[in-house]
Amino acid sequence: MDLHLDRITLVYPDGTSTLTAVDDVSLTVPAGTTTALLGPSGSGKSSLLAVAAGLTPPTSGRVRLGDEVALTPTTSVAEATRWRRDHLGVVFQAPRLLDSLTALEQLELHAHLRGRRPATVRRRALELLDAVGVADRAHHRPAQLSGGQRQRVAIARALVGDPAVLLVDEPTSALDHDRGVRVVELITSLARETGAATLLVSHDASTLDPVDATARLADGLLESPARPQRTEAPGGRCVSAPAG
Numbered sequence: 001m002d003l004h005l006d007r008i009t010l011v012y013p014d015g016t017s018t019l020t021a022v023d024d025v026s027l028t029v030p031a032g033t034t035t036a037l038l039g040p041s042g043s044g045k046s047s048l049l050a051v052a053a054g055l056t057p058p059t060s061g062r063v064r065l066g067d068e069v070a071l072t073p074t075t076s077v078a079e080a081t082r083w084r085r086d087h088l089g090v091v092f093q094a095p096r097l098l099d100s101l102t103a104l105e106q107l108e109l110h111a112h113l114r115g116r117r118p119a120t121v122r123r124r125a126l127e128l129l130d131a132v133g134v135a136d137r138a139h140h141r142p143a144q145l146s147g148g149q150r151q152r153v154a155i156a157r158a159l160v161g162d163p164a165v166l167l168v169d170e171p172t173s174a175l176d177h178d179r180g181v182r183v184v185e186l187i188t189s190l191a192r193e194t195g196a197a198t199l200l201v202s203h204d205a206s207t208l209d210p211v212d213a214t215a216r217l218a219d220g221l222l223e224s225p226a227r228p229q230r231t232e233a234p235g236g237r238c239v240s241a242p243a244g
């Protein structure tokens with residue numbers, strides 16, 4: 001299902017005044033595609049992601065999944081928690097794995113907490129570890145994994161509940177350029193395979209060639225509407241448009 005952010009505004013109290021971090025932003029992320037949200041520091045990227053994640057209620061506007069309204073200014077904490085549990089996968093800047101669990105157990109715990117049926121969880125977890133290229137590290141703990149492997153486990157973990165929406169926060173900030181591109185490629189192809197509508201926040205346009213669309217924020221305003229990242233070249237070949 002498509003993720004719709006409808007006219008989202010987020011205003012923070014700021015001393016005796018207020019600060020508009022997100023200003024009337026509308027954005028649709030079609031199912032199975034990845035949209036990168038770009039913009040300079042302080043432009044409102046994390047704030048918009050926090051609204052989509054149900055962590056911060058919007059001051060106005062709403063978040064929809066297909067035709068279903070998921071989040072509004074009056075959504076309760078319990079409803080926002082259900083939104084995250086039932087529909088959302090999140091990849092944070094740092095992998096945030098539990099030290100004492102193996103890669104496979106990280107995914108199994110996550111799926112169990114989301115109420116997935118135990119009979120199918122192990123198979124799906126192993127499939128995803130394979131898809132992100134760490135099947136041979138399934139029984140290793142985070143301390144026995146490289147930084148890149150830990151991040152790939154975190155990506156697999158976000159997808160183990162088959163979420164309709166995947167939110168990704170600065171996945172390449174700790175990686176060199178080539179590794180960053182590979183991680184964005186991985187996220188984009190997994191979104192396509194699983195059908196997850198994926199919103200990826202980044203300040204590094206140079207790693208974003210693999211995504212389907214880019215949108216740019218400046219001072220809380222959507223400067224450019226989400227635009228296709230690739231254009232069709234003569235002869236039907238897909239070429240990348242410059243990101244950002």
Ligand SMILES: Nc1ncnc2c1ncn2[C@@H]1O[C@H](COP(=O)(O)OP(=O)(O)OP(=O)(O)O)[C@@H](O)[C@H]1O
Pocket residue numbers: 012013014019020021039040041042043044045046047048203
């Ligand atoms: N809890 C808060 N209370 C008040 N102001 C906030 C709060 N969180 C963020 N802001 C302000 O809102 C604006 C947008 O911040 P936000 O973190 O969304 O930007 P960003 O684009 O994600 O930046 P970065 O790339 O540096 O992470 C900034 O001016 C910031 O100072």
